[in-house]
Amino acid sequence: MDRAIAIEVSRLTKTYDGGHVAVADLSFQVYEGEIFGLLGPNGAGKSTTLRTLITLLTPTSGSASILGHDTVRDADVVRQLIGYVPQERAIDRFLTGREHLELLGALYHLSKAEAAKRIAELLKLVELEEAADRPAKTYSGGMKRKLDIACGLLPNPKILFLDEPTLGLDVQSRLRIWDYVRMLKGRGMTIVMTTNYLDEADQLCDRLAIIDGGKIKTLGSPTELKIGLGGDIVSLTLKDQSKIPVLVSALTGQPAMRAVKATPTGLDIRVDSPEKALSAILESANRLDCRLEFIEYHRPRLDDVFIAHTGRSMTESVQDIQTGS
Ligand SMILES: Nc1ncnc2c1ncn2[C@@H]1O[C@H](COP(=O)(O)OP(=O)(O)OP(=O)(O)O)[C@@H](O)[C@H]1O
Numbered sequence: 333m334d335r336a337i338a339i340e341v342s343r344l345t346k347t348y349d350g351g352h353v354a355v356a357d358l359s360f361q362v363y364e365g366e367i368f369g370l371l372g373p374n375g376a377g378k379s380t381t382l383r384t385l386i387t388l389l390t391p392t393s394g395s396a397s398i399l400g401h402d403t404v405r406d407a408d409v410v411r412q413l414i415g416y417v418p419q420e421r422a423i424d425r426f427l428t429g430r431e432h433l434e435l436l437g438a439l440y441h442l443s444k445a446e447a448a449k450r451i452a453e454l455l456k457l458v459e460l461e462e463a464a465d466r467p468a469k470t471y472s473g474g475m476k477r478k479l480d481i482a483c484g485l486l487p488n489p490k491i492l493f494l495d496e497p498t499l500g501l502d503v504q505s506r507l508r509i510w511d512y513v514r515m516l517k518g519r520g521m522t523i524v525m526t527t528n529y530l531d532e533a534d535q536l537c538d539r540l541a542i543i544d545g546g547k548i549k550t551l552g553s554p555t556e557l558k559i560g561l562g563g564d565i566v567s568l569t570l571k572d573q574s575k576i577p578v579l580v581s582a583l584t585g586q587p588a589m590r591a592v593k594a595t596p597t598g599l600d601i602r603v604d605s606p607e608k609a610l611s612a613i614l615e616s617a618n619r620l621d622c623r624l625e626f627i628e629y630h631r632p633r634l635d636d637v638f639i640a641h642t643g644r645s646m647t648e649s650v651q652d653i654q655t656g657s
């Protein structure tokens with residue numbers, strides 16, 4: 333299937349001052365009209381990638397183009413095609429929601445009438461009409477994020493970049509924002525978003541790249557990625573967690589086991605057929621006197637995809653950063 337390409341990223345590398353390589357040799361394409369996600373743990377390089385695409389950062393090497401325009405050479409053109417919702421909100425505490433949008437309208441050189449019309453539409457879209465004339469400092473986290481999104485949409489962009497659109501929001505607000513994103517896609521907009529959340533990537537993105545340590549580990553639709561893993565996952569919870577390493581080594585390499593990994597409470601085993609693997613697993617557990625508290629098996633999920641491609645789970649990765657280990 334031939335699809336129009338909205339964004340072409342070619343061997344993009346960004347090294348920050350001091351020599352830290354934040355993203356290395358990224359290549360991918362985003363198709364017109366899709367929701368494309370960059371999924372990865374803290375520090376993976378998601379924001380850096382996004383900021384390069386929106387011309388805020390210059391690539392150290394490699395290139396990116398937006399609707400055929402190079403992000404360095406044709407930065408001015410690119411800026412007219414895109415909207416951007418940053419990870420850290422830049423909301424002023426004293427301005428009202430409407431005033432934020434009016435200020436941006438002036439920055440974009442919209443006429444007063446044009447700005448007023450678009451602002452009214454956007455406030456309606458993100459359900460902030462009633463709160464529009466209150467200072468933004470009185471908004472909840474979800475309302476602030478809605479205002480951020482309205483700001484990103486004000487230039488009427490062809491492509492919208494959302495950096496962690498629902499970070500830190502409650503479930504209800506996250507679902508509302510997912511609805512907006514789907515609606516924008518329904519209107520033909522191309523959307524590129526980053527996320528720390530597996531469920532968000534799974535449910536919202538048409539295709540996604542899993543990124544870790546500045547590199548793309550795998551790329552595809554959530555379904556493709558899960559099917560690509562092959563087989564099912566058998567998860568064991570052991571009564572005695574000190575037995576985990578023994579069972580891992582006993583099962584690793586057995587014909588029915590594709591991959592065996594220790595988890596905090598037991599093992600995750602990727603198997604071709606649970607029926608065949610289960611008897612072998614139980615036999616080994618018995619022989620080694622590993623008492624099982626719980627056995628569960630499931631079709632691959634996006635977290636299994638993440639583990640298979642990065643060797644660790646998304647939550648572990650986040651903890652690594654937080655504890656600095
Ligand atoms: N301005 C900067 N100067 C130096 N290093 C930076 C700068 N910005 C980011 N980095 C580093 O580059 C790496 C990638 O950071 P980036 O913000 O792109 O990650 P991220 O995937 O967006 O993470 P998060 O989920 O926490 O938002 C990190 O190691 C970070 O510390």
Ligand SMILES: [Mg+2]
Pocket residue numbers: 378379380419495496526
């Ligand atoms: Mg980020």
